[in-house]
Amino acid sequence: MLYNGRPIDLTPEEEEIATMFAVMKDTDYATKPVFVKNFWEDWKKVLGPKHVIQKLELCDFTPIFDWHAAEKEKKKQMSAEEKKQLKEEKAKAEERYAWVLIDGVGNFRVEPPGLFRGRGEHPKMGKLKRRIFPEDIVLNIGKEAPVPECPLPGHKWKEVRHDNTVTWLAFWNDPINVKEFKYVFLHQSSSLKGKSDEEKYDKARKLTSKIDSIRESYTKDFKEKDVEARQIAVATYLIDRLALRAGNEKDDDEADTVGCCSLKVEHVSLSPPNSLEFDFLGKDSIRYQNSVVVNEEVYDAIHDFKKGKKEGVDLFDRLDTSKLNAHLKKYMQGLTAKVFRTYNASYTLETQLKETLGATLNEKTAEYSRANKEVAILCNHQRTVSKGHSAQMERLEAKIAELKTLREELATDLGKVKKGKPPVHSTAKRPPTAEQLEKKLAQTDARIAKMTLDLSVKEDLKTVALGTSKINYMDPRITVAWCKRHEIPIEKVFNKSLLAKFAWAMNVEPNFRFCEADGGADEDP
DNA sequence: CGTATGGACTCAGAAACGTACTC
DNA sequence: CGAGTACGTTTCTGAGTCCATAC
Incomplete structure (x- = not known):
């Protein structure tokens, strides 16, 4: 990088932190004074008081930014096979860390060092999140289980515990907020996770009768x-x-x-x-x-x-x-504020989902999305409008306009042909028959209808995030039962991850109703 | 008892990544 | 058929909830 216009050499540690900052040049964070101030304070500590670099304003990070951009481009240019091979090698090396005896592990990687990116106007944004070492990690394993070998030679674990009353496998203190912890938990697909998920929905369902x-x-x-x-x-x-x-x-x-x-x-x-x-x-x-x-x-x-x-x-x-x-x-026993959110989200899904018998598969899945959307709106689950949204909308609109012109041309030609006159718009050597034109007209109408619908759905959902409610709020048994009643393959609404996460809900009866609190609802508090 | 703190878990949107679709 | 794009999926880690315990 350059300081005051001249190239400057940094130690690897200094340079690593400079790089964290440099790569954020084009993000929103880089324009926030709090972010820049916090970064500079933490970087200055590493540089030390006598360092050549005394003013952040005199730093030119462009060379680092350009280097990073080039690296990114190099990675992008790799062939599909190279990428695949690289991925496989990484997965193989990590496999031994991804499992415990009973299930898969969710986040088995420690968080790498970086600049803290809080949401909204977070007072700590830009602070340096330091590297985590084995000395930071507390493990939780069985009493007789062999202690996992420390992967970093010369280092050792902070502590090894044997606590079977908790589900965490390991934790370390969050370097930004040292009183808080970062946990390593089992994977979402784990039966242990599934069990507590099921209990969560059962509790919410119990609210029905109360x-x-x-x-x-x-x-x-x-x-x-x-x-x-x-x-x-x-x-x-x-x-x-x-x-x-x-x-x-x-x-x-x-x-x-x-x-x-x-x-x-x-x-x-x-x-x-x-x-x-x-x-x-x-x-x-x-x-x-x-x-x-x-x-x-x-x-x-x-x-x-x-x-x-x-x-x-x-x-x-x-x-x-x-x-x-x-x-x-x-x-009610166990009732807390968050139970209402789960209850009302699941209730909304169930009451919104219409019994769309006789509809096409596409219509049925569209109906599911519509109900899902109502839940997302209730829970205020939002997403930022994608960068290219307006351009995409314009393209779609232009395409629809084009199809509409085509439709009019087909209609005029059909009129001509029916009267035995030559078509005006067809350039084909052999003029189309009325039958051919009618078929094409119908196809065009269908395309216009579909695209118009897609367009309005897209606009409708531009700020609505459907995923959060699907993963965390809507009782999966409602979805599974509804799919069974309507002969919809469950894979149409649950992707691979959700299928694994909701394995516990898959054999629910087709007539399951969340709002009919039969199962467990009458238990005494 | 009320309040502060520690602790452990769920929930959250963005970014990165992968893939299917379109032209 | 290849490139570019749109969209779904996965990863990442920050931000909540809520309980237990101590004082």
């Missing part, structure tokens, strides 16, 4: 004189009807985001006569923006909770997640 009385109960409490009880009632309402998250307290060194209990007064505004306008940053700094017509008592309660409070003050000042969850436990 939900009416819970709603009745909190509705009654909207009028409570006791402020805490009233806040609990309104918060439960929001969590239930809007699928809000619980909203734990957050530290100042984290991104400023909220959930239900941590909503500030400015996040909800009143819009007469009875609408609430929500606007806040939730998990991952995803914006939640919604206008909801609520019942009068909720409207009045929010009005009261806001009264006399300045910006930045908690809307639910008498509440936190533990109080709320403690209250929910009175309704």
Whole structure:
């Protein structure tokens, strides 16, 4: 790289960190002052006080950036076979780390060093995430099991534990937040993971038989004189009807985001006569923006909770997640705020999914996506619009316009031919018959219809992420049963990973109903 | 009892990667 | 048939939830 216009030599360690920064030149992070400041502070520590480099502004990282771009290009230019071989070699070398006795391991690689990339306006963005060594790693293995050999010669594990009350296989302290841990867990397809997944959905399903009385109960409490009880009632309402998250307290060194209990007064505004306008940053700094017509008592309660409070003050000042969850436990064993999200997501999927007998396979899978979309909207699962979205839309529109012109030409020609006149638009030596033209016309109509539908679906889903709800919120048994009833191959809706993750749900009866809480619902709390 | 902290797990979107489709 | 692209899948790791325990 260049410093003050002149080439400069760095030690490998210094250069490694410079490279982390250099490659981010064209990203959003590079333009954020906090990111640049945090990076510079950490890099400076490595450079030391007497280093030639004293000012970040005088650094020119372009040579490193160009080198990296060239490396990337080289990799891209490799033939398919070379790539495949490289991948196989890597997989072979790693295979011994990817399994434990009973199942596969999810994340068996340690996180490599890099610059921390928080979501949203994270105060720690740009900080150096240091390299992890065996000395950082705590292993959890059977008492009699041989201790895995440390792969780095001359190093040793931090600790070896034998704790069979937890599922983690190893952990290390997160270098950015040393009080937090990074765990190595079993793979999603593991039967252990499947078991707890099934329990999660069973618990949510159990809500079916309780939900009416819970709603009745909190509705009654909207009028409570006791402020805490009233806040609990309104918060439960929001969590239930809007699928809000619980909203734990957050530290100042984290991104400023909220959930239900941590909503500030400015996040909800009143819009007469009875609408609430929500606007806040939730998990991952995803914006939640919604206008909801609520019942009068909720409207009045929010009005009261806001009264006399300045910006930045908690809307639910008498509440936190533990109080709320403690209250929910009175309704049902194990009931917490997040159970409502699972319940309402699964409920929505089941009620949205129409019994589309007689439809084509494509129509059926489209119906599934439509229901999936409703769930994603409920849970506010968003994605950023892809870079080329508008260009892609324009291309599709142009294509449709082209087909429409063709359609008109075919229609005129058909008219001519039917009257025994020569076609105007056909350039073929032998003029097409009326029959041929009719067939082509029908084909063109079908293509126009399909493309128009594709276009609207694409536009519709440009900011909606369907995957998260499918993986985490919708009881897979609803999907499996629906597919069985409609003779849809399950592979049409679940990919390989989901098939493995939901193995426990595959032999459900076709008449399974999430909302008919027969299975286990009557257990006493 | 309430509150703070530690700990372990689920949930989250972006980026990287692979593949099928289109022209 | 080859290149370019669009789209689905996998990987990555950050960001939540919630429980247990200590004071």
